[in-house]
Amino acid sequence: MVKMDSNNLNDMPNEEFRKFGHELIDWVADYLENVKDKPVLAQITPGEVKLKLPDTPPFKGEPMGNIIDDLNDIIMPGMTHWNHPRFMAYFNSTASGPGILAELISAAFNINGMNWKSCPAATELEEVVLHWLRKMIKLPENYWGIIYEGGSASNMHAIAAARENIENLQLRQKGMTGRNDIDRLRLYLTEHTHSSVAKGAINVGVGLEGIRKIPVDENYRMDVTELKKAIEQDRIEGWLPFCVVATVGTTSTTSIDPIENIADICEKENLWLHVDASHAGTAAIVPELNYIINGCDRADSFVVNPHKWMFMPIDISVFYTRKPEILKRAFSLVAEYLKTSEDSEVINYMDYGITLGRRFRSLKLWFVIRYFGVEGIIERLREHIRLGKLFEKLIDENPLFEKLAPVPLSTVCFRAIPMGKNEDELNEFNKSLMDTVNSTGRVFLSHTILKGKFTVRMVVSGIRTTESDVLEVWQLLNNRCREMIK
Ligand SMILES: *Cc1c(COP(=O)(O)O)cnc(C)c1O
Numbered sequence: 001m002v003k004m005d006s007n008n009l010n011d012m013p014n015e016e017f018r019k020f021g022h023e024l025i026d027w028v029a030d031y032l033e034n035v036k037d038k039p040v041l042a043q044i045t046p047g048e049v050k051l052k053l054p055d056t057p058p059f060k061g062e063p064m065g066n067i068i069d070d071l072n073d074i075i076m077p078g079m080t081h082w083n084h085p086r087f088m089a090y091f092n093s094t095a096s097g098p099g100i101l102a103e104l105i106s107a108a109f110n111i112n113g114m115n116w117k118s119c120p121a122a123t124e125l126e127e128v129v130l131h132w133l134r135k136m137i138k139l140p141e142n143y144w145g146i147i148y149e150g151g152s153a154s155n156m157h158a159i160a161a162a163r164e165n166i167e168n169l170q171l172r173q174k175g176m177t178g179r180n181d182i183d184r185l186r187l188y189l190t191e192h193t194h195s196s197v198a199k200g201a202i203n204v205g206v207g208l209e210g211i212r213k214i215p216v217d218e219n220y221r222m223d224v225t226e227l228k229k230a231i232e233q234d235r236i237e238g239w240l241p242f243c244v245v246a247t248v249g250t251t252s253t254t255s256i257d258p259i260e261n262i263a264d265i266c267e268k269e270n271l272w273l274h275v276d277a278s279h280a281g282t283a284a285i286v287p288e289l290n291y292i293i294n295g296c297d298r299a300d301s302f303v304v305n306p307h308k309w310m311f312m313p314i315d316i317s318v319f320y321t322r323k324p325e326i327l328k329r330a331f332s333l334v335a336e337y338l339k340t341s342e343d344s345e346v347i348n349y350m351d352y353g354i355t356l357g358r359r360f361r362s363l364k365l366w367f368v369i370r371y372f373g374v375e376g377i378i379e380r381l382r383e384h385i386r387l388g389k390l391f392e393k394l395i396d397e398n399p400l401f402e403k404l405a406p407v408p409l410s411t412v413c414f415r416a417i418p419m420g421k422n423e424d425e426l427n428e429f430n431k432s433l434m435d436t437v438n439s440t441g442r443v444f445l446s447h448t449i450l451k452g453k454f455t456v457r458m459v460v461s462g463i464r465t466t467e468s469d470v471l472e473v474w475q476l477l478n479n480r481c482r483e484m485i486k
Contacts, residue, residue, distance in 0.1 A: 028100065035464070036464065040442065041080050041438055041444050084464070086469050088462075089444040090459070091411075095313040102363045106359060106363045113360060114338070114348070115343075116340070122358075122360045126147055126361075130318060130365075137290075143322060145320045146349055155194070157200075158321075161321065161330050163243075164329050185210050186212055186239040187201050190257070192220050193245055219405070222258065222262060231265070245275075245276060248276070248284075252405075253405035255408070259273075259298075263295045272300045275299040280292060282310045283381055285374065287378070301322075302321075303319050306318060311372070315361075385410050389407065398478075400417065400478070401416050401477075412457070412459075413456070414456055416429060416430055423453070428454075430456060431454050434447055436480050437480050442472065442473075
């Protein structure tokens with residue numbers, strides 16, 4: 001048996017790294033250039049990728065070239081292309097050039113930004129770029145920020161902070177179970193709140209029964225009269241209301257809850273107000289759209305995901321709060337080996353979240369903001385809004401389709417309404433329509449249910465999406481719809 005040479009236990013040789021590094025940068029550039037010609041949705045059936053991969057790992061190392069071959073042959077056909085200009089499902093996340101390059105550098109540094117000392121530049125850059133972003137969105141100066149991996153994580157941290165904010169709970173010390181000295185906690189949201197909020201509530205011990213859904217108005221916004229009534233009723237029944245989660249840009253329709261009115265109630269009732277603006281928060285950077293966050297200066301916490309609509313590779317979510325000391329009380333637990341002599345002068349971000357290890361995520365925020373400039377970001381978002389409105393107009397003007405929700409931003413909710421079909425048949429028809437246009441590989445649209453109606457959603461938020469993409473999708477929908485009617 002040949003023994004491995006113990007002098008050769010190093011990393012990939014530098015020359016080889018350089019060679020494949022150049023090759024893969026070209027690969028990425030080609031990919032981004034050609035992604036528009038690939039099918040948006042992977043054209044495969046479940047299990048196909050697995051079937052092509054060996055059951056056991058290679059015992060001997062393999063040449064890099066083989067790995068890249070398999071990347072092309074096995075992985076690529078199983079890709080759904082989020083970077084595709086006609087990826088218009090869910091809320092998209094598109095990666096821009098500067099964002100991708102920042103991720104490369106971040107991986108190369110491979111720091112763990114748990115505290116200031118573990119990488120001063122990561123901590124200080126995070127402070128500075130979150131201050132920039134705060135100014136761009138026009139959130140007040142007393143908003144303190146931290147980066148988490150996603151909107152779900154940010155929402156969970158918000159609920160944990162809200163819980164910590166309850167007076168005399170002594171949760172840190174006593175926990176929540178086996179006590180009869182605390183009332184059951186109640187958190188308020190609507191059926192349009194993102195599911196991650198309920199997930200977060202489950203996981204911080206609020207439980208599904210502790211979540212109360214407030215009815216919405218005809219435009220899918222939280223009804224504040226109902227909120228007020230619910231809180232009153234809950235207090236009478238012995239619940240402990242502690243938190244309201246409002247949304248700027250709900251997942252189905254991008255509706256915007258009336259934050260000012262909700263803030264009035266939260267201030268009066270002493271409840272934590274968390275605003276989930278994961279997708280839409282970046283739109284507030286556009287001056288004429290800044291109104292969408294009216295009232296958010298009164299929120300206790302606020303989340304926006306730059307990986308959603310600010311052209312950064314997933315994952316980066318920014319969480320702002322006016323009460324970082326509460327967040328810290330909820331999450332700080334400093335082991336002896338993590339104490340540093342600078343602790344009193346610096347931010348140690350590990351004190352404000354569930355994870356100790358933290359990637360260098362601020363780097364991509366820095367690269368992207370600097371490369372495009374605030375102006376470049378504003379212009380791109382503006383164009384997406386224009387394209388969304390264009391599609392809305394096409395829907396409005398065509399008797400074969402109807403719009404199912406207002407379009408405050410660039411998400412359009414609609415369905416086809418061929419004559420002579422009842423509601424069940426329309427639901428069936430629209431599901432088939434969506435499936436058939438998606439199966440062409442030329443677009444990816446997703447759906448929701450609004451007032452019992454199967455609703456197709458079209459979202460413009462990708463950095464590569466242009467007017468011709470929107471028109472192509474419109475044509476495709478029309479053609480397929482007419483074929484189906486025949
Ligand atoms: C996308 C989204 C989330 C979840 O964010 P992740 O980063 O995917 O965890 C939460 N809330 C809203 C409103 C969203 O749009």
